[in-house]
Amino acid sequence: MLTRLQMFRRDFRIFIRCLSDQASDNNGQPPESKAVGKNVEKKNLDKNTEKIQELLKQMLTPPKISEKEYSEKFATAPERPSKRKLASDEIEMKIEKIEESITKAAGDVAQAIGGDVKQTEAELLSKVLGKINQTSTSLSDLLIGMKVDRTKESETQPLSRGQQVKRLIEKPTTDNRPKTRYLQRMKKDTDDSLKSRIGAVQATKINLFDGEPLGIFKSKAPNYGTKLDTWESLKERELTLATSQPPANYFQKMILWTEQGKVWKFPIDNEQGLEEEQNVHFSEHVFLDTHLEGWCPKKGPIRHFMELVCVGLSKNAFYTVKEKQEHIMWYKDYFESKKDLLTEVGAWDTQPIKNEASPSNQC
Amino acid sequence: MNLNVASFGKYIWNSQSLAGYGYQQVRNKWANWLMIRDVKRRRMSAENFLERTRINAMRRNDVLPVEIRELADKDINKFEMNAIPLRINNRCAVTSRPRGIVKEWRLSRIVWRHLADYNKLSGVQRAMWG
Known part of the structure; x- marks a missing residue:
């Protein structure tokens, strides 16, 4: 700790030397005392300064109660490693040292210049520190001197615990700064x-709701074009669950099953639930040769094949009429796309050739 | 935009190939990859069923001239192999077990037995005689 302080001191000295362009020759001695002495000499020892000196001397004397005794007498907080406090102390010391060295440097400069020494010093300080009035030279000096003295007190000996506590208590009152x-x-x-x-x-x-709306989104629409299927289905389910009541007896249960399509409705109809083909006559399912007219050759292998297809479709109970038609039309498209090959083979007969070829194909 | 996002989500959910690869792992409704493969085959054979059966009908007869049948042979080879319904394997819908399937329920005998024990299968009664 002490070594570090010394280091700081050296640093500031160098800094000040750079600033003031004057050599300071106080190595190894506490600079504060010298500065104080100078100040006192300059001011020809007013009563005030004397008083202050006395006070300082009193403060310099070691405390009457040692730390051990103090801790025994008073309830003290358990010691804990507070780096932060130390750091803050350090900083404060640093600041004070800076001020002190600045005042010293200012005094040196003023002496070097000559003339009204006090006036120049005050001016310099006011320039540097920026808070002390130019006119009140004596007051400023006094204040600076006081500050320097305090640093001395704090530096000459390590702070006792009681003093530290005192300082900590005083801090918020002296400088109205919040802690954290x-x-x-x-x-x-x-x-x-x-x-x-x-x-x-x-x-x-800015008031968000003051301006005129652009009219891009309609506030009435719940989800601007987003469809939430799962949410909707769940909502519906919840609604039905909330409104519907469980069946009280078996008849109600049967009614429910009928509504859900789980049991036959009365009167019994074999085509229940076949709404798609309700208006289609069964002949349309069975007689599919009509779809062959117009494109299929009258005789030959293609005709034979297509008739077989029609028979098969007429027996199919699972296709709708539309699907059967599509099936036949697919074959039509296929054979027409292969027209060249078929005519070459002789299966896709044109009318006159077909008439000639018919007896040979008939067997 | 929102619709696109929704459809993309649906796509991720419905496609087996994306599940667990490249994206956040998706827990889907299939038991294992064998089941996924089977589902794919079923889907593909269903998609190509009509065309395939029509071409197959032209192949499998002795009515049409040989040239047409040869053409049909070529056409049917253009389909993917997974579109062949013969490749479909019956698997348990719950555990994806390939053997011992109770056909009407599409469940393996073990799962079926378990559900039947807890009275979860309607119309199934324990055999009693003697």
Whole structure:
């Protein structure tokens, strides 16, 4: 910890040297004391500073109660490794060190320039730090001096537990900063929204339902063209289940079965459920030779074959009339596509040749 | 768009080839790949049934001239082998077992017996005599 602090110190020294272009020769000694001394010398020791010095001295003296005694006397929280706190401490130290070295550097610069030393120093500091008023030189010096002194107190000896606790308690009161990042962010946001972002927020506020609709989607349609078959069927099923009641007795059950088509309806009809072919006469099923007229040769192997096909179809109880027709028409298309071959063979006879060839084919 | 998506989903569901390959694994209603193969054969033979039987009828007769029958022989070879109904194998609809099928229920004897034991098959009664 200490070594790291020293490292930081060196770093800042280098940084400041770069800034001020002046060599600082305080290696190994606490720089704060020197800075304080300088300040005090410059100001010719006002009463205030004296008081402050005294206070500092008091603070520098070791605490009367050792840590052990303290822990015995008071209930203290169990020790836990809090890296974060250490880190924050480090950062604070860093900041303080920066301030201190800046003030020192400013003092050096002012001395080097000459003239009104205090005035120049104050100006420099106000330029750098940006918060102290130019005119109130004495006050600014005093404040800076106080800060430096505090760093000294914290650095000269490792903080005792009680002091640490005190500091932790004091922190929120001294600098009104929330502890966690989240709270910080929240506070920042609220502040910003209150101060600067009010206009922006109002500008980005949009009411979705204010504008004029484009009329692309009709709000009445439930699912813009999407068909959910499963959902619909399930919905229907649920509806029927909700409305229907289970049959109270066997007669009701029979009625239900009849409605569901599980049992015959009265009067008994063998063609129940054959609605498709209801208006078709059976002769259309049986006499299919009419479909051969117009395209089939009157005699020959093709005719023979087609007649066999018609007989077979007339006995088929499973085809509809339309399917039977399609069957015959398929053969018609097939034979007509093979017309050349058939005429070559002599099976697809034209009218005159057929008349001549008929006696030979008849046997 | 939505309709397309729905039809695509249906396609994935209904096609055996996609199930479990290239996409998220789909749990389908078939027991194993043998059953899927059988389903494919059944489907294909059903699709090509009419045309195939018509051509086959021209092949299997001695009425038509030989040239036509030879043509029909060529035509019937143009169909896929899986369109041949002879390739269809009766399998159990639940377990895909190829043997011991109770034909009327299309179930293997084991599944059938199990269902019958729990009174799940209508019209099936335990044999009792003596």
